[in-house]
Structures are given as C-alpha cells and as structure tokens.
Amino acid sequence: MDDPEATEPTLEGGYDPDAVETRWQQRWVDEETYAYEGEPGQDPNTTYAIDTPPPTVSGSLHMGHLYGSTLQDFAARFQRMADGDVLFPFGYDDNGIASERLTEKELDIRHQDYERREFQELCREVCTEYEAEFTDKMQSLGTSIDWSHTYKTIEPRVQRISQLSFIDLYEKDREYRKKAPAIWCPECETAISQVETEDDERHAHFNDIAFELAGDDAPREEFVISTTRPELIPACVSVFVHPDDEANADLVGETARVPIFGHEVPVIADERVDMEKGSGIVMCCTFGDQNDIEWYQAHDLPLRVAIDETATMTDLAGDYEGLSTENAREAIVEDLDDDGYLRDRREIVHDVGVHERCDTPVEYRVSKQWYVEVLDHKDEYLEAGQEMDWYPEKMFTRYEHWIEGLEWDWLISRQRDSGIPFPVWYCRECDHEILAEKEELPVDPLSDEPPVDTCPECGNDEFVPEEDVFDTWATSSLTPLINAGWDWDADEEAFTMDNPELYPFDLRPQGHDIISFWLFHTVIKCYEHTGEVPFDATMINGHVLDENREKMSKSRGNVVEPDAVLAEYPVDAVRFWAASAAVGDDFPYQEKDLTAGEKLLRKLWNASKLVDTLAPRDPDEPETLEAIDRWLLAELDDAVTDLTAHLEAYEFAKARDRLRTFFWNTFCDDYLEIAKTREDEPSTQYALRTAHRTFLELWAPFLPHVTEEIWQAVYAADTDALESIHTREWPTPQGYEADLEAGETAMEVISALRRYKSENQLPLNADLESVSVYGPIEGFEDAIQHVMHVQELSVLEAEPEVTTEVASIDLEYSTLGPKFGSKVGEIDAGIDSGEYEIDDDAGVLRVAGEELEDDVFEVSLERTYSGDGEMIETESAVVILQHD
Numbered sequence: 001m002d003d004p005e006a007t008e009p010t011l012e013g014g015y016d017p018d019a020v021e022t023r024w025q026q027r028w029v030d031e032e033t034y035a036y037e038g039e040p041g042q043d044p045n046t047t048y049a050i051d052t053p054p055p056t057v058s059g060s061l062h063m064g065h066l067y068g069s070t071l072q073d074f075a076a077r078f079q080r081m082a083d084g085d086v087l088f089p090f091g092y093d094d095n096g097i098a099s100e101r102l103t104e105k106e107l108d109i110r111h112q113d114y115e116r117r118e119f120q121e122l123c124r125e126v127c128t129e130y131e132a133e134f135t136d137k138m139q140s141l142g143t144s145i146d147w148s149h150t151y152k153t154i155e156p157r158v159q160r161i162s163q164l165s166f167i168d169l170y171e172k173d174r175e176y177r178k179k180a181p182a183i184w185c186p187e188c189e190t191a192i193s194q195v196e197t198e199d200d201e202r203h204a205h206f207n208d209i210a211f212e213l214a215g216d217d218a219p220r221e222e223f224v225i226s227t228t229r230p231e232l233i234p235a236c237v238s239v240f241v242h243p244d245d246e247a248n249a250d251l252v253g254e255t256a257r258v259p260i261f262g263h264e265v266p267v268i269a270d271e272r273v274d275m276e277k278g279s280g281i282v283m284c285c286t287f288g289d290q291n292d293i294e295w296y297q298a299h300d301l302p303l304r305v306a307i308d309e310t311a312t313m314t315d316l317a318g319d320y321e322g323l324s325t326e327n328a329r330e331a332i333v334e335d336l337d338d339d340g341y342l343r344d345r346r347e348i349v350h351d352v353g354v355h356e357r358c359d360t361p362v363e364y365r366v367s368k369q370w371y372v373e374v375l376d377h378k379d380e381y382l383e384a385g386q387e388m389d390w391y392p393e394k395m396f397t398r399y400e401h402w403i404e405g406l407e408w409d410w411l412i413s414r415q416r417d418s419g420i421p422f423p424v425w426y427c428r429e430c431d432h433e434i435l436a437e438k439e440e441l442p443v444d445p446l447s448d449e450p451p452v453d454t455c456p457e458c459g460n461d462e463f464v465p466e467e468d469v470f471d472t473w474a475t476s477s478l479t480p481l482i483n484a485g486w487d488w489d490a491d492e493e494a495f496t497m498d499n500p501e502l503y504p505f506d507l508r509p510q511g512h513d514i515i516s517f518w519l520f521h522t523v524i525k526c527y528e529h530t531g532e533v534p535f536d537a538t539m540i541n542g543h544v545l546d547e548n549r550e551k552m553s554k555s556r557g558n559v560v561e562p563d564a565v566l567a568e569y570p571v572d573a574v575r576f577w578a579a580s581a582a583v584g585d586d587f588p589y590q591e592k593d594l595t596a597g598e599k600l601l602r603k604l605w606n607a608s609k610l611v612d613t614l615a616p617r618d619p620d621e622p623e624t625l626e627a628i629d630r631w632l633l634a635e636l637d638d639a640v641t642d643l644t645a646h647l648e649a650y651e652f653a654k655a656r657d658r659l660r661t662f663f664w665n666t667f668c669d670d671y672l673e674i675a676k677t678r679e680d681e682p683s684t685q686y687a688l689r690t691a692h693r694t695f696l697e698l699w700a701p702f703l704p705h706v707t708e709e710i711w712q713a714v715y716a717a718d719t720d721a722l723e724s725i726h727t728r729e730w731p732t733p734q735g736y737e738a739d740l741e742a743g744e745t746a747m748e749v750i751s752a753l754r755r756y757k758s759e760n761q762l763p764l765n766a767d768l769e770s771v772s773v774y775g776p777i778e779g780f781e782d783a784i785q786h787v788m789h790v791q792e793l794s795v796l797e798a799e800p801e802v803t804t805e806v807a808s809i810d811l812e813y814s815t816l817g818p819k820f821g822s823k824v825g826e827i828d829a830g831i832d833s834g835e836y837e838i839d840d841d842a843g844v845l846r847v848a849g850e851e852l853e854d855d856v857f858e859v860s861l862e863r864t865y866s867g868d869g870e871m872i873e874t875e876s877a878v879v880i881l882q883h884d
Helices: 017-030 063-083 097-107 116-140 156-171 230-235 246-251 290-298 315-320 325-338 375-387 393-404 472-476 479-484 512-530 562-568 571-578 591-614 627-648 652-675 682-699 704-714 740-759 781-788 813-833
Strands: 090-092 150-152 175-185 197-213 222-227 236-241 255-257 264-269 281-285 342-355 363-372 389-391 424-427 433-435 463-465 486-489 494-497 505-511 535-541 768-774 790-795 802-811 836-839 844-847 850-853 857-865 870-873 878-882
Touching: 017 116, 017 571, 017 704, 063 505, 063 535, 063 562, 063 571, 063 627, 090 116, 097 116, 150 156, 156 175, 156 472, 156 479, 156 486, 156 512, 197 230, 197 325, 222 230, 222 281, 230 236, 230 281, 230 315, 230 325, 236 246, 236 290, 281 290, 290 363, 315 325, 325 342, 375 393, 375 512, 389 393, 393 512, 472 512, 479 486, 479 505, 479 512, 505 512, 512 535, 562 571, 571 591, 571 704, 591 652, 591 682, 591 704, 627 652, 627 682, 627 740, 627 781, 652 682, 652 740, 652 781, 682 704, 740 768, 740 781, 740 870, 740 878, 768 781, 781 790, 802 813, 813 844, 813 850, 857 870
Parallel strands: 090 150, 236 264, 389 535, 505 535, 768 790
Antiparallel strands: 175 363, 197 222, 197 255, 197 342, 236 281, 255 264, 424 433, 424 463, 486 494, 768 878, 802 857, 836 844, 844 850, 870 878
C-alpha cells in the first residue's frame, strides 16, 4: 500500500474519503493497532478468536470476498471494543489444484510438461504475486486483521502441522490406503472427494440398445437397455434386473452378449435396480457411477478399464482406442445403428456429476488412494455440529443433510504436483508403509530418506516414496489448530498448543456454499485430534447477487467488480451496504444502499461539525439534567442496549438500521434542531457531547475510517502514539431514566410545529400564540414552548372533538367482477349513495344486499376537527393551534 501524505485530522471543510481512508489504513498497519496481544498459556478459550477462511489464491478479489470479509470485520471490531483482546488472523490457501490451475493459466503452461520441483517453484512465484495484491486489497477494505498473524497453507510450519495430522490419524486407525474405485477428474488428472463434486444440468441422449442373449435355449432373442453413456459398453461386466420385475424375471441367470464388442456377461438380480428408469434393465460397467461400484464389490465382478485418467478410450475399446469419451460416444452410437442394435435415441436434460473446480464430468477409476474414515463417525460429527451455535440457525440443516447423505470416506490424496506431500515411504518388496518421525517433520519423501534402513516387516532395504500430495482441504481444515499453535511435544510425548487461550475458537465465519467443504472437514480433523468442537459458533454468510437477484456470472455479463465499486464509493459506504442483509441470506447488489451510505458519512461529518460549534469538547456533567436532555441520554442508553444485543447475535443489519434511525431521525433531525436554541445550557452541552462520543463509538465497527478521523480531530489526546477509537471500550448504558414515551411525543409535536411553520412560510423563530396538546408530554412542556416559540401551551385532559368519517371505499374489481358480475354496478351505486354498513367486528362491508369480505375493499378514513383553531395530528398526539 502506498504511503499517503501525512495530514492531521481536522473537521475543517468537507469530508474527503479518498484521503482519509488510505491514510488510516496505512497507519493502522504501521501502528499494529489490531495486533493480538494475548498472553500464551492462558486458560483454554479465554480470548475471542475468529477462525477466518484462507481465501484460495486463484484470482482477484470478488464481491463475495468483499462482503464476507466485511462481516467478519464487524464481529472483530465489536468484540475488540467489548471484550479486549481479539485474534483476527489471515491466511492464504496456496496449495493444491486451484494454485496449479492459476499458474497454468497465468503462464500458459501445462504442469505435465515440467518436473515436479520446477513446477512447484513456478506456483510459488505466481501465488506470491497474487498474495501481495490480495493483501493490499484486503487492507483497502479497512479490515482490522492482525497482519502479524498470517500464514500460507504451503509454508513449512503449516506443512508440519498437516503431516502431524496425517500421522496422528494414522496412529489412531482413522486413515487407510486402499486400491478401490474413486471419483476422478480427467481434466485435473487426480482423484477427488465426494465434497468436490456437484450436479450440473447437461444435454444428453437416452440410447435404447439391444443386447442379445447367448445360448440356444434362451427365453428370448434380445432385450433393450437404455443408457446415456454408450462409450462404457466395452467396460460392461454384467446386466442387472430387479428381483420384483416380473416382465424381465426370465433374464436372470442367462448370459448376454455385449453388442459390437461381443464379450458375454451374466444377468443378475439386484434390488438396487430402478425399475422405473428406461427399460428397467441396466448394464454394470466398471465404472459409470456409484451403483456400478456397489455391484462390482457386492458381486465380485471383473474389472474392465475402458477409459484412462484423461478420459481417453483404452485398448479395451478396440477400434475406438485413443478417442475422447465424447467422440467415442458418437462413434459407438453410429456403429450400433449401422449394425442394427440401436432401437431409439432421444434427447434429454439430466444432472451430471462434475468437478466443482473445472466443471468437468467426473469418472470413476480404480487406484490406490489415502482415505480418512468418516462414515463410522457420522453420528459424532452430527452431535458436534449440534454443540455449535449457528447464525442463522437454519444453516445447520445443510450441515445435517450433508452428513446424512455421505456415501464415501474422505479421500485425501491427490495426483498433483503442487501440495503438501504425504510423509510416507513404501517397502518395494512388501508395500509396508513407513511413516516419518514426528520430530523430523516436515519431510518430502521424494528428496528425504525414510527413518529406517530396512523394512520392519520383511527386512528389505529398498523403499518407494509416496508421490501424492494432500487434498487442499486436508490442510485448510486445520486452521484452528494452525492458529492455536498445535504441535507435537517430544519431551512430553503429547500434542500441545502454544496458544490454548484461543481454542476452541469463538467464531467460524464462512459462506454457505462451503459448509460441506471447509466446515465439515474442520469438524472432522479437530474433533479427531482434540475431542472438541473447534469453534463455539459459526456465522454463515450468503452470496451477493446482481440487482435482479440473479447469481453473478461472467457468462451472463452481470459481474460487479469490487475495484470499480471501491473506485466510485468510499469504503465506509461499501461497508454500510454490506450490513444491509441478514446474515445467511443471498441479497442483491444495489447502488441505492451505497449512496445511502455515502449520505450517512456526510451526515455524521456535518453533525460532528455542528456539535463542535454548539458545545465545548469536554463539558462538566451538571447536577441536574433538563428533561429533554435526560430523555436523549435515556434513549441513547436504550439504543446501546439494543445494539449490543444485535451485535452479540451477529445481527448486523438490525444493528445498522437501529443505529441509523436513532442517529439520523432522533438526534440529527430532532434533538440537534432543539440544541441550536439551547447551546448555552450546560445540560444540553453535556448531552450533546455524551451522545456524540457514543455515536462515534457505536458507528466505529461499521464506519471505521470516518469515525477514526472525527475522533482524532476532536477527542484524541495529543500524543505520538495512536489512541484509536477502535481500541476504546464499547459503550454501556449509563442508567439515565426518563419518560421515553413523553419525550417521543414531545419530539413529534416539535416536528409537527416545525413542519407547520415551513408549510406556511413562517420563520422557525416565529411566535405561535397558543398551542394545545392532547397526548403524553408531561415534563417536556417547557422544551416545546422554548424551541418552537410558543407563547401559551396547554395540555388537554380530553381528546378534542374530532369526527372520523369515511373518505372513500376502494374496491378490488379483479376479484369482485368474476364473483358478482353485473351486480358490481349496484355495489358501486350503494357506496356512492352512502347506503352501506361497515361491520368492523366482522370485517365485512354490507351493500346492495351483499356482504363483502375485507380482502376486496379498503376503507380510507378522514378525521375532521370542528372546533376553534387548526388541528395537526401526529402518531401519539393531537395538536391545536389557535390564531387571532
């Protein structure tokens, strides 16, 4: 970040966010204003700590980063003022597939063309450039991150913790290595976990293909199978029929001949067949989907591999060898048609499993992979989720549904070049696993020697290093332990934490789209290592949509770039916008919220300048406060109570709106106007300064730049060290008591009289001869008289004679027409002539012999005062003005 020209804070002139914001962003970093100063070794979980998501180093800042990071900062800033020490760290997720794809795109290269170490270095160089840019942009948002607590998921310290995690789970029998079918991405050329797949609608064809029955005594010549993937036919190993399928029961036990390829496969009964899909007969290929895998394992079927790791047909496909799956699909269908096996072909749209990183349809391949065992602990992970507080609570359902739908253990190995290596070697003779010693971590088996000279199982002295790396989520899931300093203590022979005061963390903020990724995997890792839930609460933010509530997408051309927004609007205005939606809800980007935020900054600045002219900066508290001043401070106490409760519950939108209404309407529009006429009153001076200080502190989490600038210009001590508003104590109610209802009504009356003068082109200091008020204003009579220059003010014991009459009755003709037809004219005539009855108790209108329900009519009432003078009504009072 550039070092802005240093200038002293001042209220002179207008507010200049361009100069102010960059200056404070730099100074907060230079002064380490937000550094965590806790004492290591305190009691566990005694410091408010945020388990911040390390953003993937895969591109520029987007609106999701801006929004989510700002919500986290609201929590951090409030808690820092309310409770003192806060850890708000930052990390970069710079290992794994995302970093590789960024490097390949940035340098226009393929990782397969480089040696592993060479490509890793290229990844580090590219990621470092993006991380520096990302840091500048995060600081430009005014976030109160502690930049001395940062980490990268590829750095040696994090590599050590990741490898320790692997060894600990291995020793607890929570991990295993197995040659088995796994989900595979042909584009990324690696195995992936279930959580990394998602359904995507794709156009395809249902192909009805005839299979012949082998054998002279077969019950029929052929049967038909419907499939969207004819390229899997060379991998067909069996045909399945549901045992309750009477129409096809005669096929069970027979042998089918696979069209074109000619090999024979058994027909088997199995309850997993969906009789409603296609012909009710299904082929099993190794592998097309999860059912194929289950059948393969349950029936001990042979393995036929027709598709390789790049989604290219193998030699098993015969004439189709070397074709992509898509090209092979079309070629095989064409040949099936030519040879008379294609019975029908129809277009469909269906869900296809794709890799969420690259949108490539996944395949299933047999390979040796490392897994974390999770299926046997699903109930425990569900209980762990129930122990956390969820904001909003409804998001727990997503977590619950994900766990209930789990079908695979967590596959954590990846066949990639960039990532944290497994600390494992294998005996070349017997394949026995040799793990690194905890004290030696981090290690890279490709360059480091194993910790033994000979295999403890067979005595062989040759070893093969593991070439795979960890899934990036296997590292990101350790963020609470990384920040708490979890490590192996060789002397104590136990795992310890350098900062136990942080763990479990207080808050996990994240998007709802990665509940099954980051949150669930963090629960797994931390629960298995510590036996504890890793955080007390989780705050789930929604997504930013375009103005039409559509998901932002480059293909739609509706992406809003944060750089463009920040170039046009102050950061504090953007933060005001970010607080506009309830946590967890997707919400539209709307410029009106940004302009509203910009207006608020000007209002706060101008109100501060006015207060500075009306009251000394540090007035003494008078022995007695006037009613109107005591009322303001009592209202302020009430607002402080509400805001504190909202912020503790992460209800940022409610807090923002409550504070804005009180500050803008009650303080600025009402009280400041009153204060202008009472500036010499010590009571008013004290109330003004008390409220102003408190408003700055209350706005500080939302509007950090403008509040810091005003605070430093008006209240900060003259010292070289920064006494930031953001390290002050959060306001607490001071116990002021007042009749809040009477004060509110008095404000209504003053506003009504001010409006009356304006509408009648009278100066605000014009005298009003006589005003009578019906409503609760006890104790505030003098304030009304003094502020509005009322010569005689009286309080009425009874409501003036006001007549309430029906001004109009509006009908819902779109409903009345179909129901009453031609009689609608009679209904209109009855209303026009006054021949109707409104039954308020029953909620009906009786007219023209009909009874209309209240959903088809709306009554507008008019209140008329027939006495002397002129009537003005407010929400809580009736005001009568009398003239000569």
